[in-house]
Amino acid sequence: MKTIIEPFRIKVVEPIRFTERAERERLIAAAGYNPFRLHADDVLIDLLTDSGTAAMSARQWAGVMEGDESYAGARSFFRFESSVRRIFGYKHVIPTHQGRAAERLLCNALVRPGQIVPGNTHFDTTRANIEASGAVALDLPVAEASDLDSDFPFKGNVDLAALEETLARHGREKIPFVLMTVTNNSRGGQPVSHENLRAARQLAERFSIPLFIDCARFAENAWFVKQREPGYAEKSPFEIARELFSLADGAVMSMKKDAFGNIGGVIALEDDAWAEKVRTNLILTEGFPTYGGLAGRDLEALAIGLEEILDEDYLRYRIASTAYVGRHLTEAGVPVLKPYGGHAIYVDGRRFCAHLRDEQFPGWSLSVAMYTELGVRACEIGNVMFGHPDPDTGVWSWPDLDLVRLAIPRRVYTQSHMDYLVEGMAELYARRETIRGLRFRERPAVLPHFTATFEPV
Ligand SMILES: Cc1ncc(COP(=O)(O)O)c(C=O)c1O
Known part of the structure; x- marks a missing residue:
């Protein structure tokens, strides 16, 4: 058999809340356009991190x-x-x-x-x-x-x-x-x-x-x-x-x-x-x-x-299910990092939002659009996380990669959650030029991504 299935069945479930686009627009604005500041209850599929989010056995x-x-x-x-x-x-x-x-x-x-x-x-x-x-x-x-x-x-x-x-x-x-x-x-x-x-x-x-x-x-x-x-x-x-x-x-x-x-x-x-x-x-x-x-x-x-x-059946499923997302996003034309990672798929923010300059945070802006359009929360690992101004000249330097990480919690989401994600990302990619850039409103000096606030440019 070619099909790799989840090596577990589900015994306990937790409902997720569906929201409307207009509501999400309001919520992300109130969160200062920072997905870290959203209430988790307002997120449909949470790919912010694979850290601490696993389903225990x-x-x-x-x-x-x-x-x-x-x-x-x-x-x-x-x-x-x-x-x-x-x-x-x-x-x-x-x-x-x-x-x-x-x-x-x-x-x-x-x-x-x-x-x-x-x-x-x-x-x-x-x-x-x-x-x-x-x-x-x-x-x-x-x-x-x-x-x-x-x-x-x-x-x-x-x-x-x-x-x-x-x-x-x-x-x-x-x-x-x-x-x-x-x-x-x-x-x-x-x-x-x-x-x-x-x-x-x-x-x-x-x-x-x-x-x-x-x-x-x-x-x-x-x-x-x-x-x-x-x-x-x-x-x-x-x-x-x-x-x-x-x-x-x-x-x-x-x-x-x-x-x-x-x-x-x-x-x-x-x-x-x-x-x-x-x-x-x-x-x-x-x-x-x-x-x-x-x-x-x-x-x-x-x-x-x-x-x-270290169970082989688990690891085979884990890596294959992450690659499934990567493969389908690639087929839909979405620019993702290859080879596909183990715990996450990384979307190239600069290529997805080619109409935005580095100062407008292409990756971060994409993560905000993903929430507004799809209710999906993801994490930028790029310009906001690593970009910094020179203390003397004030000139900003940017990391060589501006990525949006779709981190997949362990044993939590099913294939249909991932199919929803892929379909939504493909639609968003088709109208990517509508994604608005952002600039800092407040930027803390240490680990700015966790608490910074932004405004649209
Ligand atoms: C490679 C790596 N090291 C260290 C950490 C920090 O761990 P924690 O979030 O448990 O403090 C993380 C968390 O994401 C990580 O991915």
Whole structure:
């Protein structure tokens, strides 16, 4: 059989609310033309993020009832620890309330002002945490990552020559660690090959610099490696994931992605002294080391989620169902990034809204039009998120990609939801010149996309 079906059936449903176009026009204007400021109840299909939006399994919900809420040494922690350790293999397993807390703790333990943290491409919260430590977050993606049409299978890779040059130039004193993000969320959910990761590891070792992984989507990466990298077809996603972690000194993870969690994160590492520093800061800011800002019930759900995520039937369906959206949008002429990502399809804002200039935020304007026209919420990863004015000249610089990410929550929407999305996007593309550009009304200095407000130009 060619048809790939959902490897689950639905036991609990949640209604979604239908709204009229005129109502949505009013709602988005009241939200300052920022989809993050909408009430979720006013959204029909929510593709803002795949983070924390998964449907938990019956086993996870049963685990919730078994949560041990003891302050210290809870049974749920030990279950969590053993589930993480089984896959990651590291000695120290430290829960946090979400991914950015793990990033902050890692930066707090290892990064000093004036240092540089290179990587394939840092996610926005990672970048913000590195910068908040007074260091520079340096993105070194491969050249193919900027070519939206290239079919290169591992666009998440780091540029090894650029990494070598950076490590040689600045050395161990200035580089606390290298960080590889798998899959590469800011660059289209594209995978990192193990060949690339291994080479990055060898380079880092040559300069005695540790290497960490931001592994929010490690299972999706494992599936891509299995499909695309020579020598991995016969390996299980579990074996591939084990190999991934064996190539690093530790990992930070937002468990709101590939652990099917609605909340949660972890920092896992091998080194005793670093773990000690992380735990000290954890107690100060997150909680006791056996709960790290989470409830026992969350730890249970995450432990079980990690057991489920590497299931081959799930991963086959997950990657195929995302590609289904990409393929149908492509057939409808909508410009999307290729190859299709694991957790999301990325629409090229600049090509979709070719009538808008960078200052008018083509990608962001498209995301606003998607809400007004279709009731669908999506997230711009482009000019608003990464564009910034030069502090001296005031001249704006823009990122090389201005994308709109259609992130697909795990196990939540069915094929007909996606068919509605594709049909609506095709119609919107046909009258794309009607999409109005926007400009900032208020722009906060840090992570502006979350709270900025806009007005039409
Ligand atoms: C690659 C990556 N790293 C880190 C984070 C931050 O995780 P959290 O939202 O749990 O703080 C995200 C969230 O989207 C992510 O995609």
